[in-house]
Amino acid sequence: MSALKNLAIIGSGPTGIYTLQAIVDTGEPLAITVFEQGDCAGVGMPYADDANTKLMLANIASIEIPPIGSTYLEWLKQQPPAELKKHGVDKASLHDRMFLPRILLGTYFRDQFLSLLDQAREAGFEIVVRENTQVTDIEACDRSVRVWVNNDPEPLRFDWAVLATGHVWPAADEATRSYFPSPWSGLVDAKIPPVRVGIMGTSLSAIDAAMAVVAQHGSFIEAGGRTTSFKLDEGSEALSVTLMSRSCLLPEADFYCPIPYEPLAYCTPEALISLVDTGSHGLLDRAFELFTREIRHADPNWAARIGMDGLDCETFEGAYFADRLKHDPFRWAEYNLAETEANKRNRRTVAWRYAILRMHEPFQEIVPHLTEADRERFDNGLSRVFMDNYAAIPAESIRRLLALRDAGVLNLLELGDDYRKSVKGDTTVLKIGERECGFDVFIDARGQRAMTSEDLPFKHLRQQLLAAGQDIPEVLDDYSLTAPDPARGRIALGALPYLIHDQPFVQGITASAEIGSRIALMTRQKPARVRRRYTLVE
Numbered sequence: 001m002s003a004l005k006n007l008a009i010i011g012s013g014p015t016g017i018y019t020l021q022a023i024v025d026t027g028e029p030l031a032i033t034v035f036e037q038g039d040c041a042g043v044g045m046p047y048a049d050d051a052n053t054k055l056m057l058a059n060i061a062s063i064e065i066p067p068i069g070s071t072y073l074e075w076l077k078q079q080p081p082a083e084l085k086k087h088g089v090d091k092a093s094l095h096d097r098m099f100l101p102r103i104l105l106g107t108y109f110r111d112q113f114l115s116l117l118d119q120a121r122e123a124g125f126e127i128v129v130r131e132n133t134q135v136t137d138i139e140a141c142d143r144s145v146r147v148w149v150n151n152d153p154e155p156l157r158f159d160w161a162v163l164a165t166g167h168v169w170p171a172a173d174e175a176t177r178s179y180f181p182s183p184w185s186g187l188v189d190a191k192i193p194p195v196r197v198g199i200m201g202t203s204l205s206a207i208d209a210a211m212a213v214v215a216q217h218g219s220f221i222e223a224g225g226r227t228t229s230f231k232l233d234e235g236s237e238a239l240s241v242t243l244m245s246r247s248c249l250l251p252e253a254d255f256y257c258p259i260p261y262e263p264l265a266y267c268t269p270e271a272l273i274s275l276v277d278t279g280s281h282g283l284l285d286r287a288f289e290l291f292t293r294e295i296r297h298a299d300p301n302w303a304a305r306i307g308m309d310g311l312d313c314e315t316f317e318g319a320y321f322a323d324r325l326k327h328d329p330f331r332w333a334e335y336n337l338a339e340t341e342a343n344k345r346n347r348r349t350v351a352w353r354y355a356i357l358r359m360h361e362p363f364q365e366i367v368p369h370l371t372e373a374d375r376e377r378f379d380n381g382l383s384r385v386f387m388d389n390y391a392a393i394p395a396e397s398i399r400r401l402l403a404l405r406d407a408g409v410l411n412l413l414e415l416g417d418d419y420r421k422s423v424k425g426d427t428t429v430l431k432i433g434e435r436e437c438g439f440d441v442f443i444d445a446r447g448q449r450a451m452t453s454e455d456l457p458f459k460h461l462r463q464q465l466l467a468a469g470q471d472i473p474e475v476l477d478d479y480s481l482t483a484p485d486p487a488r489g490r491i492a493l494g495a496l497p498y499l500i501h502d503q504p505f506v507q508g509i510t511a512s513a514e515i516g517s518r519i520a521l522m523t524r525q526k527p528a529r530v531r532r533r534y535t536l537v538e
Contacts, residue, residue, distance in 0.1 A: 002126055006031040008147050010135045011043025011164035013510050015494045017113050018516030019162055021068055024116065026520055028215075029124035033158070035149065036131045045166055047106025051184050055211035055220075058393045059104045059508075060203055063096040063259050066513035068112035069119075071096075075108050078353035093225060099254070138163075139460035140487035146460070162519055164240060165495045167448050169453070176424040183209040187443060192216055194239035198428060198439030200243045203414070204393045206445035207401065210490045212241070213441075214409060218402060227396060230403040241410050242439070244430070249321065249412035250329045250401065253340040254392040256347060257354045264355075264371035267294040269362040274371045280373050284374040287366050288382070288529050290311040291359060317381045321388075329412055330405050337398045353389065360386035360505050368502035377477025383504055390505065413437060450499040461491070472501050478521040492519040 007023070007030050009016045016034065023030065034041060045051055047058070062072035073096045076084070081091045086103045117171070120127050120232045130149070137148040139162060146155035172186030180187045183205055192213050197205045217236035221229045232239065243250075251397035267290040275286050292311070296303040302310075306319040324332050343350065354372065363386065370378060404410035428442035452472050456462040465473055473493050479489035493499070494515045499506050506515075 002031040004029055004031040004126055005159040005523075006033070008135075008145065008161040009034045009164055010138075010147075010162060011495075012036040012113065012129070013164065013166045014039040014045070014109065014512035015166065015496070015515055016162070016164035017042060017044075017068060017109060017116065018066065018513040019114075019492075019494065019519045020120070021116055022520035023523055024120045024123060024125060026524065027123065029126070030424055030523065031126040031128075032120070032132060033128045033156075035133050035135050035147075036129065037134045039393075040110065041129050041131050042110040043136065044109055045169075045184065047102045047109060049103045049106065051188055052102045052106075052208075053103045053188060053212055053215050053340060054103060055215050055400070056102050056208045057099045057397055058102045059099065059254075059393055060105075060510075061097045065509055068109070069115050070112070072105070072108050075111065076100075076104075077115075087128045090225060091171050097256075099396065135458070137460050138213075138458040138491070138492055140464060142486050145487075145491055159525055160490055160492070162492045163495050168451060168495075168497050171447075176426075176504045178441050179423075179428065180209075180315040180441075183212060183443060183445050184421070187212050192441055194236040195440035196438065197239070197241045197443070198413075198430070198437070198447050199241065199243050199442045199443045200245070201445040201447065202243045202248060202250055203391060203445070203447060204251060204397065204445050206243050206245075206443075207393065207397055209402070209443045210243065210410065212402070212403060213241055214239070214440070215442075218407075218409075220403060220438050222428075227399040230400070230407040230409065232407060232409065239409055241404065242413050242437070243410070244413035246413055246415050246417060247321075247325070248326055248412050249327055249388075250398075250412075251388070251391055251393045252336045253333075253395045253398050255340050255350060255353055257349045261358045264294055264358055264362070265297050266290050267359045267362060269365065272362050273368055276366055277380075280369050280371050280374075283366055284313055284370055284378055287363065288316075291316075291363070291382070294355050294359060295352055299352035304351040310533040311349070314377055314381045317385055320385050330402065331505050333398050333402060337395060339401075339457055341395060349384045356385065356389045356407075360390055364503055364505050367504060379504075386505060394513050447496055448500070450500045452501075455497075461487075473498050477518065479515055479519050480522050489522055492522050494519055 002004070009019060009032060012034050020032065020034070023032070037276070037387050040048070065072045073094065077091070085093050089100060089104065117127050117129065133149050135147060135149055136151050139146040139155070144157045144159060145161040146157055147161060148155045161330050169184045170181035174181050175186045175190070180190070187209060193378070194217055199209050209529050214230070217239045218230055218232040220227045221231055229290050271290055272287055274282060278286070292308055295308055308355045311319055366479055367378065401410060415432055417431065426440065428439045430437045451464055453465040456465070464484040464487070474482045475493050476482055477490065478489070479492045479494055480489050481491050481493055496506055496511070
């Protein structure tokens with residue numbers, strides 16, 4: 001048996017990889033076992049080739065991706081031109097702000113993961129990677145963590161364990177030939193006939209679902225590396241794809257801005273944290289005052305145009321979306337695409353957009369400290385603004401939507417706040433007022449829902465958390481669990497679905513890198529403070 005202390009990393013997607021990198025960078029050798037349920041460790045479900053098509057674009061560019069060994073762009077430039085061409089990428093056109101297929105990013109992660117394993121072993125770490133291995137249970141003990149795999153009766157024992165299990169989607173066997181509970185529940189491998197397809201959602205997840213469908217019935221025509229039109233295959237003329245949501249707003253195109261982010265003037269992390277120290281009562285309104293000052297400072301003309309001085313944290317949302325709601329979503333997409341493309345060519349930053357983008361992560365720090373009433377106000381107002389802003393999508397995705405519209409394939413459906421969904425046979429029916437819309441295939445693409453302790457697939461740990469009164473897992477600064485007591489400094493929770501209750505913007509690769517760097521502190525056994533204080537309200 002190894003004399004080194006041992007660590008289990010459960011999941012080998014971005015969070016698991018960045019955790020491994022941060023631990024290796026500490027320099028203190030450990031015995032590490034990486035458990036991967038799939039057959040290829042180091043990729044991550046969002047980027048795996050069995051869950052994506054080459055039309056599905058990663059919503060992050062090399063300039064934003066924390067490097068693992070080499071940067072994403074450096075790695076891309078080392079790839080053979082023919083290999084990139086298979087993914088529709090021209091090597092000569094590569095640059096650090098380019099959005100590329102998710103499958104290609106998954107290949108980068110896999111290669112860097114393998115290199116990281118070599119680096120770790122050279123530094124004295126003992127590394128074992130167990131693919132096709134499902135962790136079925138976990139239990140925090142006084143001096144160890146017990147881990148069961150593949151339903152084996154005897155557990156393995158570790159000094160630490162990291163839950164880096166990533167997103168949680170319904171299993172593919174929950175899908176039927178006419179209903180898919182998510183775009184990642186067997187949709188990519190399913191044969192979708194040319195029928196009426198309804199997709200719940202209008203975000204990038206919904207657009208990915210649309211791409212998975214239309215790829216079976218036609219092809220996009222490009223000129224100069226950009227989509228110009230879509231051509232339906234013969235026999236697929238009956239295909240109709242409808243994206244739907246309450247307001248039916250499409251995401252805007254990714255906009256140019258300086259990276260790394262420039263510092264904020266007023267709504268800084270330090271200023272927001274100091275507000276937390278003054279108490280929860282009125283915290284949201286005090287924070288919004290800083291938000292208002294930042295907007296006025298960054299873009300006084302836009303602030304005056306929307307009447308910033310007369311807005312509060314609830315009415316700001318209406319002012320933010322007002323122009324878009326006045327226009328047809330496709331017409332607005334055309335306008336927004338032209339504007340953002342021109343700004344990228346001219347390296348022009350829209351100041352108010354950039355200010356909102358830089359504020360969403362600092363603002364997140366106050367969320368666990370809001371009163372119940374203020375949390376509801378935040379979720380129904382300013383939170384939607386932040387999410388819309390940072391969830392801007394690749395320009396190519398907008399061009400593809402417009403091409404599908406022009407081909408008569410894509411429609412939009414505004415549901416409003418009063419609609420009903422029912423299933424009649426194999427048909428999903430949406431009733432909006434007196435209007436009924438039927439779909440032969442229906443895909444729910446509304447994204448990841450927040451998960452609670454009840455959702456944990458590990459029976460022992462689930463029972464330990466519930467017995468400690470934690471309906472939602474609470475974590476320390478190093479992301480180790482605060483309960484049960486033996487889990488402190490021993491079991492780290494880096495699974496995003498369980499963190500988004502009080503970190504509503506904890507999405508994507510940069511968040512995975514930050515979480516991984518924090519988890520590495522756990523293995524140094526330094527005391528950590530409670531990071532989150534959120535109470536589940538029924």
